[in-house]
Structures are given as C-alpha cells and as structure tokens.
Amino acid sequence: MYFGPPPRIIETEVFAAVPDKLRAGKKASPFLEGLSFDLxxxxxxxxxxxxxVYRVSPRGEWDVVVECDGEPNGLKIHRDGRIFIADHRNxxxxxxxxxxxxxxxxEGPSKQRFKGVNDLIFAKNGDLYFTDQGQPGLHDPSxxxxxxxxxGRLECLMNDIPDPNGLVFNVR
Structure with missing residues (x-):
C-alpha cells in the first residue's frame, strides 16, 4: 500500500500520431511497442x-522502415547504433x-527455435538480455x-516462467 502524497498531475500533448495512410486500411489501432531513440x-x-518498424523524425514525420515477415514485439538500439528487434515469431x-x-x-538456443521472443534490453557492458515468452498466460509456464x-555466448538465466514480458535494469 502507498501512504505518500498523491502523485503530481501533469498535462501532456500528442507529439505525433500514426498517419491514416500507414494504417493499411484497418480501423484497429496500431499496437506500438519498443520505443527507442537513435542518436x-x-x-x-x-x-x-x-x-x-516505424521511424518518427524529430519533426513528427512517420515512415515505415521495414515490414517484417513476423511479429516484431520489442526494439532497442545498441550504443554502437545497431538496431535489434525482438520478433515473437523469428x-x-x-x-x-x-x-x-x-x-x-x-534464432534459438542449441539449434532450437524460441517460443516467442518478447522484449530486450542491453546492459552497460553490451550484454543483451531478452525474454522468451511463449504463449501468454499461466497455463504454459515455459x-x-x-x-x-x-x-557471443547465449545463456538461459531463468526458465519455467509463466509469461515473461518486459525487462528493465536498475541503474543505481
């Protein structure tokens, strides 16, 4: 339970919205994830x-960088400028x-495929950490x-986790 003062209310404004021309004729809202800035x-x-994968310029202009044959679910930019994608299928x-x-x-551990990569993050030393979610839900804790x-070594740090999703590091 939180007993501190109520959070301060701040106002926001929309900087950029996905243009209608990029919605591919669909009424459903895009499902955007993996927000990362380049230099x-x-x-x-x-x-x-x-x-x-979309790129939004500092002026708010949108363009499609690439259309993947997959399900891109996360994106991070390495400090050297390389752009990595966590793709649920690939x-x-x-x-x-x-x-x-x-x-x-x-593509997977020991000549196997991942179950469904979800999110990724880089450590200060350049190591890449990521989740292999599989199917969401508690029914498949794998x-x-x-x-x-x-x-260049791949290590499984934790397994048998139900639905691991995002990752974040404490920088302190």
Missing part, C-alpha cells in the same frame, strides 16, 4: 499487428534501417530469460 533524435517503434533480428532489411541475429554476452 539523431529519431524515435523507432514496432507494430506487432502489422509487422512493421527470434532476435538485426535491422539495417538504411537498407530497410532485417537479418536473423539469434518462458525464459536469456543473456547473449558481448562475447
């Missing part, structure tokens, strides 16, 4: 429903934003948390 101030995000992908191409980076070291 030029562009905001990248994924849309799992349409299998897209594992960890590497995006070349200039060419609009994705290539497999990690999810995992992995670390891919900067030296």
């Amino acid at each position: 030029a101030g562009n905001l990248y995000c994924v849309d799992i429903r349409l299998g897209r 594992g960890i992908l590497l995006l070349d934003a200039d060419k609009g191409k994705v290539t497999p980076f990690i 999810g995992c948390v992995y670390r891919y070291t900067a030296a």
Whole structure:
C-alpha cells in the first residue's frame, strides 16, 4: 500500500500520431511497442499487428522502415547504433534501417527455435538480455530469460516462467 502524497498531475500533448495512410486500411489501432531513440533524435517503434518498424523524425514525420515477415514485439538500439528487434515469431533480428532489411541475429538456443521472443534490453557492458515468452498466460509456464554476452555466448538465466514480458535494469 502507498501512504505518500498523491502523485503530481501533469498535462501532456500528442507529439505525433500514426498517419491514416500507414494504417493499411484497418480501423484497429496500431499496437506500438519498443520505443527507442537513435542518436539523431529519431524515435523507432514496432507494430506487432502489422509487422512493421516505424521511424518518427524529430519533426513528427512517420515512415515505415521495414515490414517484417513476423511479429516484431520489442526494439532497442545498441550504443554502437545497431538496431535489434525482438520478433515473437523469428527470434532476435538485426535491422539495417538504411537498407530497410532485417537479418536473423539469434534464432534459438542449441539449434532450437524460441517460443516467442518478447522484449530486450542491453546492459552497460553490451550484454543483451531478452525474454522468451511463449504463449501468454499461466497455463504454459515455459518462458525464459536469456543473456547473449558481448562475447557471443547465449545463456538461459531463468526458465519455467509463466509469461515473461518486459525487462528493465536498475541503474543505481
């Protein structure tokens, strides 16, 4: 229970909205995740429903960087500028934003496929951590948390987790 003062109310405004021309004729709202900024101030995000990666310029202009044959579910930009995608169907992908191409980076452990990669984050030392969610819900507690070291070694840190989703580090 929280007994502190009530949170301060702040006002926000919409900076940019997905343009109608990018909705592919669908009335459903996009499902945006994996928000990450590059060094030029562009905001990248994924849309799992349409299998897209978007880039929003500092002026609020949207463009489709790539349409994946998969379900991009998370995105992070490494400190060296490489863009990584957690794709529920295809594992960890590497995006070349200039060419609009994705290539497999990690497809699965020991010649197996992941159950459904969900989110990813980089540690200060460059190690990549990500969740392999599988099917959401408590009925399938077979999810995992992995670390891919900067030296190129894949390690399962936790297994038999029901529905692992996002990851965050405490920087303190």
